Amino acid sequence: MPRSDEPIKAVRGVRDILPDERAIWRVAEQAAARVAHRFGYREIDTPVIEHQELIERGVGEDADAASKELYRFEDRGGRHLALRPEATAGIVRAYWERGLQQGPQPKRLYLIGAMFRYDRPQKGRYRQFFQFDVEAIGSASPALDVEVIEVARTWLFEVGLSELRLELNTIGDGKCRPAYLKKLRAYYRPFKDKLDPDCQRRLETNPLRLLDCKVPQCQPFKAGAPRITDNLCDECEAAWALVLKLLDAAHIEYQLNPYLVRGLDYYTRTVFEIYPAAATGQQDALASGGRYDGLAESEGWNPTPGVGFAGGLDRVTELMTSEGEVVISEPAADVVVIAEGDLVAEAAEVARIARTVSSVAVDYEPRSLARKMGAADKLGARWVALLGAEEAKRRVVRLKNMASGDQGEVSWDELPERLA
Ligand code: AMP
Numbered sequence: 001m002p003r004s005d006e007p008i009k010a011v012r013g014v015r016d017i018l019p020d021e022r023a024i025w026r027v028a029e030q031a032a033a034r035v036a037h038r039f040g041y042r043e044i045d046t047p048v049i050e051h052q053e054l055i056e057r058g059v060g061e062d063a064d065a066a067s068k069e070l071y072r073f074e075d076r077g078g079r080h081l082a083l084r085p086e087a088t089a090g091i092v093r094a095y096w097e098r099g100l101q102q103g104p105q106p107k108r109l110y111l112i113g114a115m116f117r118y119d120r121p122q123k124g125r126y127r128q129f130f131q132f133d134v135e136a137i138g139s140a141s142p143a144l145d146v147e148v149i150e151v152a153r154t155w156l157f158e159v160g161l162s163e164l165r166l167e168l169n170t171i172g173d174g175k176c177r178p179a180y181l182k183k184l185r186a187y188y189r190p191f192k193d194k195l196d197p198d199c200q201r202r203l204e205t206n207p208l209r210l211l212d213c214k215v216p217q218c219q220p221f222k223a224g225a226p227r228i229t230d231n232l233c234d235e236c237e238a239a240w241a242l243v244l245k246l247l248d249a250a251h252i253e254y255q256l257n258p259y260l261v262r263g264l265d266y267y268t269r270t271v272f273e274i275y276p277a278a279a280t281g282q283q284d285a286l287a288s289g290g291r292y293d294g295l296a297e298s299e300g301w302n303p304t305p306g307v308g309f310a311g312g313l314d315r316v317t318e319l320m321t322s323e324g325e326v327v328i329s330e331p332a333a334d335v336v337v338i339a340e341g342d343l344v345a346e347a348a349e350v351a352r353i354a355r356t357v358s359s360v361a362v363d364y365e366p367r368s369l370a371r372k373m374g375a376a377d378k379l380g381a382r383w384v385a386l387l388g389a390e391e392a393k394r395r396v397v398r399l400k401n402m403a404s405g406d407q408g409e410v411s412w413d414e415l416p417e418r419l420a
Contacts, residue, residue, distance in 0.1 A: 331380025
């Protein structure tokens with residue numbers, strides 16, 4: 001609790017995005033919406049609160065990832081709720097609960113919004129962060145795996161991030177994975193004592209996660225581990241071959257990464273991550289995604305295939321900023337109305353007229369004319385409309401062009417024409 005004699009600051013791990021920063025965020029969000037639309041995806045919004053159970057279902061035995069990070073709470077009605085850590089679970093719920101399973105499939109959907117994870121906050125990792133989430137639900141076609149990869153890449157290209165590395169793997173499905181996990185366990189068992197405590201536990205609860213462990217002492221054992229790509233069932237093999245063929249046909253470069261996995265049972269087949277090309281090992285991805293054909297069922301709906309990705313807007317905007325992506329910060333207002341003394345109603349009326357064609361702010365502060373001009377200049381105003389008592393009577397303003405310094409008298413009614 002904040003001490004009562006101190007001003008109240010923001011909650012740990014969250015941050016404000018200020019107007020100057022919002023300009024770059026808007027570029028990233030608008031590009032996301034534009035690219036999604038270009039690929040035939042429609043916008044959906046789901047609540048940021050969901051039943052804790054919806055998020056925790058399908059987590060499997062290894063509650064590692066999902067549970068520890070879940071921002072959960074009990075509401076006043078004693079309901080166990082969670083702030084969504086990602087959008088997919090909620091979108092799949094909405095797909096069934098709100099009838100999107102009807103009509104032509106797949107449903108192509110996107111969402112831009114806040115996600116919450118109760119992680120230890122650090123640079124680039126926040127407890128509230130934002131994602132551009134894209135989902136194609138209701139089709140098992142591997143062409144859609146490639147489509148969502150293309151949506152992610154196109155988006156990143158459009159915000160000026162063209163040096164990318166796409167990492168790709170498959171993790172099989174409910175048919176071939178169990179036998180593979182058996183092999184993986186059998187391979188790792190003799191080394192159990194040499195693994196770090198987390199991996200010793202994973203060996204029993206979630207052996208796939210052994211492959212993406214980053215702890216140095218576990219690394220030497222990876223290279224000899226059996227690979228899932230050598231252990232796929234016919235269906236997964238065919239899907240994998242088609243994904244690779246379609247990526248080649250689209251001239252999309254990728255790196256196969258046999259250690260790229262997902263810890264949750266409902267993920268199937270394709271998994272991918274997109275990094276800045278210059279990124280080394282530990283750096284976080286800009287976007288990551290894959291197929292989740294088991295998710296709907298784990299939520300209690302009918303089995304429904306789906307594939308998608310989530311891109312991190314915090315990370316993407318940070319990179320856009322550090323790469324010098326130019327965003328011309330828009331002026332707060334194009335026109336500032338500056339009136340003498342108590343001409344408040346008149347100033348407001350001038351603003352109302354000008355606002356039909358332009359963005360207009362009124363300076364209501366009790367300060368000198370010189371200071372008001374200075375403030376208008378700092379706001380980036382292109383025009384200042386000056387209003388004195390005598391001018392108000394004649395319903396005119398002195399309109400000053402801030403760039404050239406030129407000024408002249410304009411009647412209120414002609415303002416829209418002059419400013420347009
Ligand atoms: P994930 O849902 O974990 O696959 O993450 C998808 C993307 O969201 C990542 O590639 C990151 O860019 C971003 N992201 C995930 N967690 C955080 C976080 N705590 N803070 C900021 N960005 C995040």
